[in-house]
Amino acid sequence: xxxxxxxxxGRLQQVTCDHPSDLASVTPVWVDLHSESEEERRWVExxxxxxxxxxxxxxxxEASARYYEDDDGVLHIRTDFLLDDEEQSRxxxxxxxxxxxxxxxxxxEDLPVFRLVRMRARIRPGSVRDAMDVLLDLYSTDAEYSxxxxxxxxAALEEVSKRVLGKNLTDADAAKALESIAxxxxxxxxxxxxxxxxxxxVSFLMRARMLKDEQYQExxxxxxxxxxxxxxxxxxxxxxxxxxxxxIGFININQNKxxxxxxxxxxxxxxxxLIASIYxxxxxxxxELAWEAGYPFAIGLxxxxxxxxxxxxRHRGWLD
Numbered sequence: 001x002x003x004x005x006x007x008x009x010g011r012l013q014q015v016t017c018d019h020p021s022d023l024a025s026v027t028p029v030w031v032d033l034h035s036e037s038e039e040e041r042r043w044v045e046x047x048x049x050x051x052x053x054x055x056x057x058x059x060x061x062e063a064s065a066r067y068y069e070d071d072d073g074v075l076h077i078r079t080d081f082l083l084d085d086e087e088q089s090r091x092x093x094x095x096x097x098x099x100x101x102x103x104x105x106x107x108x109e110d111l112p113v114f115r116l117v118r119m120r121a122r123i124r125p126g127s128v129r130d131a132m133d134v135l136l137d138l139y140s141t142d143a144e145y146s147x148x149x150x151x152x153x154x155a156a157l158e159e160v161s162k163r164v165l166g167k168n169l170t171d172a173d174a175a176k177a178l179e180s181i182a183x184x185x186x187x188x189x190x191x192x193x194x195x196x197x198x199x200x201x202v203s204f205l206m207r208a209r210m211l212k213d214e215q216y217q218e219x220x221x222x223x224x225x226x227x228x229x230x231x232x233x234x235x236x237x238x239x240x241x242x243x244x245x246x247x248i249g250f251i252n253i254n255q256n257k258x259x260x261x262x263x264x265x266x267x268x269x270x271x272x273x274l275i276a277s278i279y280x281x282x283x284x285x286x287x288e289l290a291w292e293a294g295y296p297f298a299i300g301l302x303x304x305x306x307x308x309x310x311x312x313x314r315h316r317g318w319l320d
Contacts, residue, residue, distance in 0.1 A: 004028040010125035023047040067204040082194040084149045103131035192233040271305035
């Protein structure tokens with residue numbers, strides 16, 4: 001799918017291009033390719049005389065392949081954008097090509113950041129004036145989207161804290177808590193990677209002196225926003241580690257309770273076992289041979305010797 005965006009009365013106006021003539025009839029500042037076909041890629045390459053990166057090149061994480069300017073003055077940028085999905089969060093690679101006053105983006109999944117930029121540019125006149133404005137707006141919105149995802153992590157960990165630090169945490173509750181903690185740790189790590197990648201891209205644009213004075217100031221603001229997000233992700237990692245240790249600690253306590261029951265039972269039944277062993281020797285002088293109440297007396301003695309340790313343990317509070 002090819003979507004071209006032109007500036008009309010200070011706002012971005014979307015034009016869906018289903019034929020090469022649609023590209024020739026407009027002068028866009030942004031052309032967005034989402035899950036495009038090989039034919040659509042060829043339309044864009046022929047219309048703007050540019051070579052688009054292949055899917056293998058989009059996923060290339062080599063540092064030298066992420067930000068560079070070719071011999072024709074075409075700027076190539078490869079950046080990850082966060083997709084915080086309910087089922088599974090992930091980082092989606094996006095390739096940007098800046099040729100003259102045109103920004104071309106190539107990605108396989110529809111991203112919330114792109115939808116939000118399109119919506120804001122339609123309702124805020126003058127917010128976008130050229131291709132670099134669109135690119136910086138995408139990076140700025142990506143930082144905001146990461147901040148929103150961090151708020152979700154905070155809320156999820158707050159719910160986990162209530163369960164873990166509450167009373168009567170069962171093993172089943174602990175298993176659910178560990179599952180939730182692991183999911184939030186994965187999301188927090190992806191957010192940290194995402195903002196790191198955004199910082200690198202914005203830093204490259206600023207160092208390459210490709211931004212106007214106003215755009216340079218906007219880039220500095222994006223860098224400050226990202227720095228604040230780094231502090232939050234570091235704090236969340238500490239909170240996640242604390243909740244993980246606390247949950248595992250409660251699991252160990254529950255297991256120790258089970259082990260304690262077996263330990264108490266083993267100690268309590270040791271005296272009856274000793275008495276039974278002695279009376280089972282059947283020596284001539286043992287009272288049960290000449291005394292009719294000998295065996296009932298031995299059984300009663302065994303019962304009393306088993307009850308006495310339980311009473312002592314309860315008195316010491318070891319059974320609580």
